[in-house]
Amino acid sequence: MTNAQVSGRSATGAGSPRAARAAHAPSRATLDEATLVVRAQDGDAGAFEELARRHQETLFRVAVRVLGERADAEDALQEALIDAWRRIGTFRGDAAFSTWMYRIVVNRCTALARRARRTEPLPPDDGPGAPPDDGRRSPERVAEVDAEMAALSRAVASLPEEQRTAWVLRELEGLGYTEISQITGAGETAVRGRIHRARGALAERMRAWR
Incomplete structure (x- = not known):
């Protein structure tokens, strides 16, 4: 900026008294x-x-x-x-x-x-919940985790816009329901409902990975 x-x-x-104080x-x-x-x-x-x-x-x-x-x-x-x-x-x-x-x-x-x-997937390094690479995972496990995170990214991207926003703020940013309500302009009940539906949709779409 x-x-x-x-x-x-x-x-x-710059010549004002306020500017002089700022110096x-x-x-x-x-x-x-x-x-x-x-x-x-x-x-x-x-x-x-x-x-x-x-x-x-x-x-x-x-x-x-x-x-x-x-x-x-x-x-x-x-x-x-x-x-x-x-x-x-x-x-x-x-x-x-x-x-x-x-x-x-x-x-x-x-x-x-x-x-x-x-509704494009998130870039791989910004995928939600990706576990840190501790250098001890096998190439097969790395590939499996990458595939799972890519699937989750696609699932998140496919959520309805309001659900995706509420889910991101709650699950990835860790914000409370009251703050999410203030940010989105929706009531807390609506926010809770959006997050609940997002969780359900993601669980269903990620069923193959469980």
């Missing part, structure tokens, strides 16, 4: 998230860039898992970050900043998925 990419909001001029302020990397949010809302593009830096890896991972395509995930994340910068003034702290960002990214992914209507 560069200053040019968030130029929809401009920081205070003696602690490094943004050492500031807590709440302080960075306040600064970003005050027009500090650098503060927002630091927030984006802290969260972009997680947000990108979610986008890849929801969309199943790294190029689409990159587009969705870039659009989401620009959107978040433009809307930073609307963040009121009713939920965590990360939850607010998740929601923007998920909304962008949803819009992109609806345009593309893709």
